[in-house]
Amino acid sequence: EHIKFTINNIIFIAKLENDRKVFLETQRISHIIDNHFKEFKKVFGIESRKELIDFLTNAISKGKLEKSLTKYVDGVERNTNSYYYKGDYWITFRIADNGFILTAHPERMTKKKGKN
Numbered sequence: 001e002h003i004k005f006t007i008n009n010i011i012f013i014a015k016l017e018n019d020r021k022v023f024l025e026t027q028r029i030s031h032i033i034d035n036h037f038k039e040f041k042k043v044f045g046i047e048s049r050k051e052l053i054d055f056l057t058n059a060i061s062k063g064k065l066e067k068s069l070t071k072y073v074d075g076v077e078r079n080t081n082s083y084y085y086k087g088d089y090w091i092t093f094r095i096a097d098n099g100f101i102l103t104a105h106p107e108r109m110t111k112k113k114g115k116n
């Protein structure tokens with residue numbers, strides 16, 4: 001499997017429980033910061049770019065996979081994986097078929113019926 005990337009743009013690489021490798025590049029961390037940083041700050045108290053990167057790295061590599069969904073957008077596979085890491089939220093990652101992390105954001109966990 002050949003994946004095209006620029007090594008200097010890699011923020012982190014993580015190995016998922018199914019041995020699949022995923023990676024986050026600089027342009028996508030910029031997207032996450034521009035679009036979701038306030039959510040991470042509000043929910044998890046994240047204060048800096050470095051803290052956010054460390055949090056995302058730990059969430060995807062040490063968190064528990066709770067939900068996984070695969071769908072196709074314009075014929076391209078997109079995976080949405082939600083991990084439990086801390087608190088009452090999942091950290092949801094959207095991942096391209098080549099392992100490229102497109103985005104990440106907190107998502108409030110839904111409680112199962114009959115549970116408190």
